[in-house]
Amino acid sequence: MAESIYSNYPPDLSPAQQKFLVTFVKDWAIQNGLAVRPSPAIIPSGADSNGVLATNAPVTLFPSPFPRACFEEATALQEIYNELYAMITCNEEWLGKIVEGLIEVDDFVSNLWKVHLDVQKEGYVQNLSLGLFRSDYMAHVLPTGATALKQVEFNTISSSFGGLSALVRQMHTELLASPPGSSINYPPHPLLQSRVPPENPAVETLSAGLAAAHKAYGVSKSTPALPLCVLFVVQETERNVFDQHALSRQLKTIHNIPVFRVASVDILDQTSIPSSNPSRPLLYQPPHSPDSTFEVTTVYLRAYYSPDEYKSSRDWLARTHLERSAAIKCPTVLNQLSGCKKVQQVLAEPTGPDHLSSFLKGKDNTLVERVRDTFAPQYDLSINSQGRELALNPDTALNHVLKPQREGGGNNVYKADIPGFLRSIPESDWRGWVLMELINPAANAQNVALRNDGEVLRGDVISELGVYGTILWENTGKVLHNEQGGYLLRTKGKEVNEGGVAAGFSSLDSALLF
């Protein structure tokens, strides 16, 4: 089924058809904020010193076919996945054991854990946590030709592209459904007939999560009471700003909540915790209005997810400063750590204790097994383990990917590179890595991408589905808000192993369900 649906898709484009689609997409993207700041690669150095230029986000010209059953299963499982990672985060002892196994080999995990221990020693003053998650999957083609949903990773920090992917869905829908009465934007093709991508309420869902936390924070902990706000903590050199602005616009205009943005390097200058107040409210002083002070209900991290963001001890101080405050963190350090690949691998272990069932006790057993069915086989690399054997054997390595604990791609080692890579690092570091069986995507999927420099690429592609969910919980395990909604379809050229859309390797897409 899957193979045949892809065999003649997308239809060929004449030069005039391609020109029309490219012009439409380039203009639509800027008109609607489906944009990114351009990378230095496409702006000569010295030009645009004021940083005014923008370009379209990399997008596919066509929506990609995606199996309906996989899409529906992924959305059906998002709320239980939200709860699973909330419960893992609540179990500091269990998570601590996993983290302690990584401390010697992974400085980043080790430093994050230290932040947690420092704050724990002083005592946390906020018992609520907010998760804005994205669970990433592929449609795995079985030898029978049927497809099964397999999880690639679960993102617990800075889950991005909700804002832009909702726009791509809107753009593809307009292309499919216009002009009214005679849609001729695409060449005729059965898949493009009277079919549009499913609605994508990613912005609504993610913003509603932030709004729920803002409300749950309650009244100001300051005397006299201060006005409350949500704080987006961002990277100083972020180029994916319009994705973030889609959420802040929704928070401001629909939820009526003040939102400010602070670069992570400015956290210690622009926020403070009054030492005289044992509730430790996080106060924000906007540099453009130095007489105003806001109390931060919710810190939304679109930064601090990657080791290279922590350049000095000052950055770790800033992270600790946020963690010890009364603001609700999205995410906490513990919740960030729950996204380690090692957690995924331990959950997937076919033998030993059934951690998954423990975390989801009380849930319908069928539902728990449906979660388990999304796990791809994955292994640690301990001595005499099956994982070590599969990784070092050049034949079996070809069917695997080696992942560090980091989220977000860019650090994985693939296939034939695995044995050599492992031999190039100390054996003592191997436990920092997880070996995962490669997921087998449809062999003949194709699409046409418009890069953010305007180049058009046609070729074999792999699509990855991310489903968004938000959850707000108490550290006792009580859940206050749990929602699923919105998706990201990210489509990359098959020769490209990594999936960083912002870097231009892959494209934002939307799904035509079949």
Place this chain on the structure above:
Amino acid sequence: MAESIYSNYPPDLSPAQQKFLVTFVKDWAIQNGLAVRPSPAIIPSGADSNGVLATNAPVTLFPSPFPRACFEEATALQEIYNELYAMITCNEEWLGKIVEGLIEVDDFVSNLWKVHLDVQKEGYVQNLSLGLFRSDYMAHVLPTGATALKQVEFNTISSSFGGLSALVRQMHTELLASPPGSSINYPPHPLLQSRVPPENPAVETLSAGLAAAHKAYGVSKSTPALPLCVLFVVQETERNVFDQHALSRQLKTIHNIPVFRVASVDILDQTSIPSSNPSRPLLYQPPHSPDSTFEVTTVYLRAYYSPDEYKSSRDWLARTHLERSAAIKCPTVLNQLSGCKKVQQVLAEPTGPDHLSSFLKGKDNTLVERVRDTFAPQYDLSINSQGRELALNPDTALNHVLKPQREGGGNNVYKADIPGFLRSIPESDWRGWVLMELINPAANAQNVALRNDGEVLRGDVISELGVYGTILWENTGKVLHNEQGGYLLRTKGKEVNEGGVAAGFSSLDSALLF
């Protein structure tokens, strides 16, 4: 009153305040399509060969104060102004006399007139005309300190910036009214307290005009009937595309009308009039869907307004081709010619026949006089005329501007330059020019502009108010649709004499009424 309101406006900005506003505006502009394609001046040649980059339209950081009485008078007079120019266009004999006086000195007017004569000879097949007008004014400060509304020009073709100026109004409103409960985006200032610019329904008004024409066209004149569409005729190298897309998006999504864009150079390739059909429907074949044919109900010209757009006889052929078709033209050649500065000057003549009253006969006399009150003193340069005397005398020249028949700025001669300029051209060409007394704007108005290269300029400014109106009429004089709605406030640095926003000389603004 006017002088004092401007004296301490806008408030000073600290570096942090300016940085905040500039960052807000740069990002808001791209997120919401308040954008232009960058000029070659800010993109090094060779870079961006695919034309993907965009930048913010030039905008003011603050809305500009504008006298409420002038704003309200301008909007109150728009519908009668619409009708005045419709009636002038209907009176081919009267207009022809003015045009014939220009034919020897103005090739462009002469060639436009020829298009009309050619089509008249064959016979027009469409008796409806559509106007999307913009009447441009300044608030003229009288010696008493009071202000009076004075017209700068009346635009009958390609009246632009309706799409972008509605966005500027939205942006300034967000800056003024957020964050909810404690607006701190601007430094405190009485003018910025609980006041927002008037609503700006320019997109709704202009699109409703196009939609009214589309509907009034009626059924297809082809056998078998063809699907109907609106055609935007644009310049091949247009950079102000997002202003135009704001209208086409409204037409497509709200009015459900198919809209296509054709570069003026492609008109003869992509449209045709079947010689076998005496109704002369204009047929459009989208190059991206060569098997489809649409019948054009309405041709909306965002091209063909400037002589340099007619590079060869082929361009005149294309214009004639559109004119002789059954499509409703926005505007017709005659309606374009009614925008000649000479028409404005003849209407304003204080002696001789009262053309204004004739064109507006049946209208309330007070209303007609209010229209007349918006005319600034203006003169022809005929032998022994007052105009010639005022233009050649270096002292009186200082108080005047010399205008050719062209719309849109960029061709005017100012003040001390006038006598020398006139002496540099043959005296026989003088009748191609109109001398107009300069309008006296508030002396001490200031603002801060963000250019589209990101440079920030603070200084003395002059604001010009444009009010949009649409009218659909039969050449018998019967009016089918007449509406006013939306405005452009264009603010330029005082040292700059011309007002081309697209060229970056001036900025889009919105009005704070006082």
